[in-house]
Amino acid sequence: MEDNFNKVSSLKTYFTDKLKSNFDDDNILINSKRNSTPYILSFTLNPDFYKSDSQAILMNLDVNGIAASSGSACASGTVKPSHVILASGKSAEYANGTLRFSFNAENTFKEVEYTIDILTRMIEKFKK
Amino acid sequence: MNETNIYFDNAATTKMHPKVLEKMLPYLTDNYGNASAVHSFGRKARVAIEDSREIIADFINADPGEIYFTSGGSESNNFIINGIAKTEFSESGRNHLITSKSEHHAVLHTFEKLQKEGFTAHFIDVDEDFIPTLENINTGINNSTSLISLMLVNNETGSLFDLSKIKNKNLYIHTDAVQGFGKIQIDVKKLGVDALSASAHKLYGPKGIGIAYVKSGTPMESFILGGGQERNRRAGTENVASIVGFA
Numbered sequence: 193m194e195d196n197f198n199k200v201s202s203l204k205t206y207f208t209d210k211l212k213s214n215f216d217d218d219n220i221l222i223n224s225k226r227n228s229t230p231y232i233l234s235f236t237l238n239p240d241f242y243k244s245d246s247q248a249i250l251m252n253l254d255v256n257g258i259a260a261s262s263g264s265a266c267a268s269g270t271v272k273p274s275h276v277i278l279a280s281g282k283s284a285e286y287a288n289g290t291l292r293f294s295f296n297a298e299n300t301f302k303e304v305e306y307t308i309d310i311l312t313r314m315i316e317k318f319k320k
Numbered sequence: 321m322n323e324t325n326i327y328f329d330n331a332a333t334t335k336m337h338p339k340v341l342e343k344m345l346p347y348l349t350d351n352y353g354n355a356s357a358v359h360s361f362g363r364k365a366r367v368a369i370e371d372s373r374e375i376i377a378d379f380i381n382a383d384p385g386e387i388y389f390t391s392g393g394s395e396s397n398n399f400i401i402n403g404i405a406k407t408e409f410s411e412s413g414r415n416h417l418i419t420s421k422s423e424h425h426a427v428l429h430t431f432e433k434l435q436k437e438g439f440t441a442h443f444i445d446v447d448e449d450f451i452p453t454l455e456n457i458n459t460g461i462n463n464s465t466s467l468i469s470l471m472l473v474n475n476e477t478g479s480l481f482d483l484s485k486i487k488n489k490n491l492y493i494h495t496d497a498v499q500g501f502g503k504i505q506i507d508v509k510k511l512g513v514d515a516l517s518a519s520a521h522k523l524y525g526p527k528g529i530g531i532a533y534v535k536s537g538t539p540m541e542s543f544i545l546g547g548g549q550e551r552n553r554r555a556g557t558e559n560v561a562s563i564v565g566f567a
Contacts, residue, residue, distance in 0.1 A: 193502065224479040226449045231503050232331050232478030257324025261332055275428070276476040279421035279446045292476060294331030296524075303326045 196297035201230035203295050203304060208233065210308040215315075223277075223290065230295070236277075237289040242318045244289035247271055249314065256310045261292045330522075331475055331499060337524035340565045344526065347561035355558045356547065365560045372567035380516070381507040382533050388550045389563050392530035393498040394426035395543075396517030397469075399532050399554065401430045403540035404467050404492050404515065405439060411539055414466035417441045420452040422479075424496055427469055440464075450479040457486060467492045472506070473499035480504075484512045492538060498522055498530075514538050520566035529562035 211220050219241055223234040237244065246262035253260055262274075273287035293307070327335070347368060353361025355369050370384065377384040390396045401417075409415050419431050421443045431441045444456040452470055461468070472495045473480055483495050494515040497506060501518035508516060516533040520526055534540055534553075546555030 193505070197503065224449045224451075224474070224477040227451065227480045228449075228478035229473045229480055229499065229504065230478075232473070232475075232499070234477040258326045258328060260328045274476055275425075276422040276446075276450060276474060280448055280450050281445070282448075290476075292331065293328040294478075295328065296330040296334055299326075299328065299330075303328075306324065307326060307328065 197230065199297040200295040200299070203299055203301065204230045204233050206301055207293065207304045207308070210304065211235065214308060214312045233293045233295075235291060236286055237291075237315065237318065239283070239285040239289050241320055242289060242315065243320060244285045244287075245318065246289055246291050249291060249318065252314050253307075253310065256314075258307050258310060260307075261294070262290060331478075333521050333527065334524050336521075336526060336565075340525055344561040344565040347564055351560070355560060356549065365558070368560055368564050369558055372563045375567040376531060379506075380501075380533060381509050383536065385551070386533055386536055388532040388534060388554050389558060389566075390530045390532050390554060391528055391559075392521070393424075393496065393517050393519035394530075396519075396530045396532040397424065397426040397496055398430050399543040400494050400515045400517060400534065400540070401427065401467065401469055402434070403534075403543060403553070404494065404538065405434055407539035407541045408466035408492065409439070412466070414464045415439050416462060416464040416466065418444065418457070418460045418465060418468040420444045420446055420470055422446045422450050422452075422474055422476075423469065423471055424475060424498070427471070427496055431469075446479075450474055450477045451481050454485055458488070461488055461491065465491050467494060469494040469496065471496040471499070472511075473497070473504070475499050482511075484510060486512065508533055508535070515540075520562070526562045526565040529559055529566050531566070 219238050221236045221238055250262055273284040277287035277290055351364050353365040355365035373384045373387045377387050405417055417439055419427055435441045442460045444452050444460050446452050468491055470481055492514040495513050496517045498519045502523035514535045519530040542553040544555045549555050
């Protein structure tokens, strides 16, 4: 359990650092910075600069072979803004721009690098 | 067609570990006995279940008699919250329940249903890091509060909440630990919880199997009625292969 924990911790740190180096701090907002599990990385495309459409981003990622998730719960075909994000006082727009990447110990740094590359190119298209 | 296959959705579910499948297979084929039966087929299944229960109990510093097998995290949440709320009400008259607005729907919808049945429920706000504050928790508690349910690790944001910070011991504390179990160290005694929910498929196990830890002495009615399985609290022939897979 500890080995897995250390592995995913370094993956999440690597992912977060790459996001920080490829984007301005106020473009990509990391959620739950203070105290969170290394197994989950949640971040939001700042709705001031980007269209809040995590579903479209997820589909684009999927086309590129990457399976991730959003902060939204999909119920009966309609996408509602995540109640979790709303509970913290954030807007529905913020909730709809939220993505979740969750790791296991078999994920690799190479996978993170590839994902960051794809994300960096893709997110350009979502600029307002 | 893209050849890449990267899976970053392990909070949704995980790939089953080959060793898990290997352990499960005999109980899907030759060892098919009903664990309640007296013959050797039944005894094999019973031993497998109780060994698994012991392994899981050790893992969170609980007693085997405090572990109940369920169909997963959602059922455990329903089972525990309903069970404690209703039994505590009939025994002491306390009818007030607390949770946070950022819980899983298995918790939120159970609370809403109990509200419709006459319980009063308080849904506390979370801070900008999606964590319930102690201040909000403490102001929410009153003399008729019987149960508080807060998740250990949030499934969407990964936010961690340390339940040992809740010092009020005059109520029952439940935690939905589905995203924390097997990933971060959990000691139910240090955490100070009376009940906990977890699921196997979030940590390389099969889907459709979970546990409810319920501290001995906690008032809690049964959820599924029928045979006497799981010490009369959760009837139904045990899912032996999945239980073995969980452990």
